[in-house]
Amino acid sequence: NWESGIRGSEPAFAWRKSGKPFKVHPTEIRTLISPSSAVELNTTSALANYATEAGDNEREGLLNHSIVDTWVKWESLLLIRFTISEELLVQIPAGPTRDPILQDSNRLPLRRCTHPWGHDSGVAISSYHAPCKTGVTRRVGVAIGDQILDLNAVSHLFDGPLLKDQQFVFKEATLNSFMSLGRAAWKEARDTLQRLLSVNDQTLQQNAELRARALVPQSSATMHLPAHIGDYTDFYSSIHHATNVGIMFRGPENALMPNWKYIPVGYHGRASSVVVSGTPIRRPNGQTCPVDGEAPVFGPCRLMDFELEVAFFVGGPPTTLGEPVPIQEAQDRIFGMVLMNDWSARDIQKWEYVPLGPFLSKSLGTTISPWVVTLDALLPFAVDNMEQVPKPFPYLRHGDKFNFDINLTIDIKRQLSIYSPGLVLYAERSVSSTVSRTNYKYMYWTSKQQLAHHTITGCNLNPGDLMASGTISGPASDSFGSMLELSWRGTKPVPLADGSTRKFLQDGDEVVI
Template identity: 55%
Template sequence: MKNMGGGDLKSFVQVHPDSHFPIQNLPFGVFKPQSSSSSSNPRPAVAIGDFVLDLSVISSAGLFNGPLLTNSDCFNQPNLNKLLSMGRPAWREARDTIQNLLSSTEPTLRDNAILKKEALVPMDKVQMLLPTAIGDYTDFFSSMHHAKNCGTIFRGPENPIPANWFHLPIAYHGRASSIVISGTDIVRPRGQAYPSGSNSPPYFGPSLKLDFELEMGAVVGPGNELGNPIDVNEAADHIFGLVLMNDWSARDIQAWEYVPLGPFLGKSFGTTISPWIVTLEALEHFSCDAPEQIPQPLPYLAEKISKNYDISLEVRIKPAGQEESHVVTRSNLKHLYWTLSQQVAHHTINGCNLRPGDLLGTGTISGPDPESMGCLLELTWNGQKQLCLGGTERKFLEDGDEVIFTGCCKGNGYNVGFGTCSGKIHPSTKLT
């Protein structure tokens, strides 16, 4: 029996109406129990309400079928990479089985007190970990509004977006080793920067223009063999799901170093992702038309159906010393100019191989309105104006500030959400 319904589908697990994790969602992650009486090995789970469902327990009970029956150890791994490598048939089998087991009408788990107690662990009793082993990380630049704003700030309003931007999804290769899970502190980076409008030499020290970037990240599934590109109309089968992503940026370091080869130390000090991967199956109800692309893309980027996802995104900042956080922007993934499938197709068109667990950032997601700008560089127009945060003013992030992302799709009586993606800024370390 397959349960892929909408708001009428209910779980025997009580889920608050405002929860991001109803039975319609079932995002995947990796957790470690905090209890000393349980095995402390990291293992996969899905979120349901205020609980995580331990998939190693479900697998050990022999409740999966199809491709997961012959690969039963994929839920006894410290990450989701083996599941990702198995492709969409296995992902659908996992989701369908889990959704059925958690439904209010299915007794297998609901009426087995011992199995239920072992499988359902309260979220406040677990530690969430990075869900995948990330071998490579690429960050795109796919929001036209962000590209236009940044170009206007640095080059003026005459020709803010380079001509090539409208022909291909631009990206840079990021640093996978510094990707961290939500809740991890971010240390203010040090580096070289150049005084704006000055003839002085570059200086070295802690970044004075530390910024967040509101992004989402696509988690790669099976990937492709070296030399074999992924067709744009088959690219969705290589995307397991999405996470919230904060591409922290030191704007002063970035501005001095990025010519001519692009971002380096201004980006590589930290990238934060949310712990739960929301699958494309869960997001399918929220797909929407992508923006019209002019000029038409080259054939290898031309999709039969070009779509984005209607995911409302919000950024809050909790200033150092304050108890409350303040909304600084609201945006939406639907504003992306280049779609997720086009990003995958372009990434592989030269034969580059993607591997299970690789992360592809969307780039900063800005909307058409001032209230939907996706970073402080835009919101303060590179420090020319201030944001008021409950009596505290900010141009860029100060030590002790906490940045909190949330993302959610609104269904008929339920949410499909991502939880939070947060990080707090700690002072720069002193050189010995």
């Protein structure tokens, strides 16, 4: 029952599912943003017939217009797109998709699926389930183009010497068992996948039934954490970030603590509150001290922040308590990397962090990307490590390149509502603002050094353990990895694309890394 304000002359016409046309002047039309996620759809008479219950004349009119490329989910809106003039494209919601023809599959009957043969594959791997497939539960898959290759469906094709007796790992709901097999098995799996997805291999290309079972559109899948995370450690390894925070709170003469250039500083985080991308995060309540020297108060966090990080998953068999992992073997223990947002309640953190470090200010939630990019896919992008002065202790030394040239950006998205002069809602659209551009190469301590230091006292590791970089900041003010730095402790408002500003995050903000 979408309506628009009407103003002026020369109205344009559009159709609603009720069949009643309504008049909208072109100057009143804005491009409407669908709440559905986008994939490609064929334009068919079946879609047009579904889109309206109006008479034959109006249905004939719809056949002359294209259906918006929208993945129509249960209760979402179908959009009809047509052109009023050469300059103006209009999208009109045609009603919810509650219709008998959709009840069996929750999706439109015809769908165009592009096959991914020929993609050059670095491997990104995760856990997912596809609601549109009957009886499908959580499973592991590999990203290829806009599809997911279901490893359960092709597990029998992993017939190399290391995996032919381990095919069960691809039938599980998480990657932990696969991670435990070690680097040689990971490489064999990667080689197998690249062969199966190459232009020259016919295994999937010539088997339509297997292809139908094995390929799932990413847009129709629900993503999960890629592994069961038993333990989570967060480091503090960006020298620019550590220096910025030190200057803010201790002054430039004491920016880095005396131990910072000797050890990869870290703390043990809360694995239970690590969540997959897209999980809503609630603004926490806690104790804060708004005025230094006065009594604390209890209430909602006022200084909510993000932290741009990259984390790696530990792989290989469990290690033995009391036996460190030498830095020469650390690379074989790094399965792959994910993006991370270490949500931070800065005012709660300020009150609680002395003397034992962050606690409730960090445990409110930590978001990671579902896709793990394997280490072998990242190695071609290795660059020189940052110069370390003083020279680290021998257990932290390695001569090979193990920083990575990975461009990283942070966007803040917010919903913008558009109303007519009569206060009738046109649409809600997302407005995105890039607030930072940085790079993983600015890490001072490498992930090898982090892992070697973590185990030097004999701490044991398990496959699926997660270790994070800490906030990644570059040398320039527009390359900082947190609002704490970008707004310089709230003293410099950060402009957004819609004309508003931010010092810290507001309710409804969406952070995209």
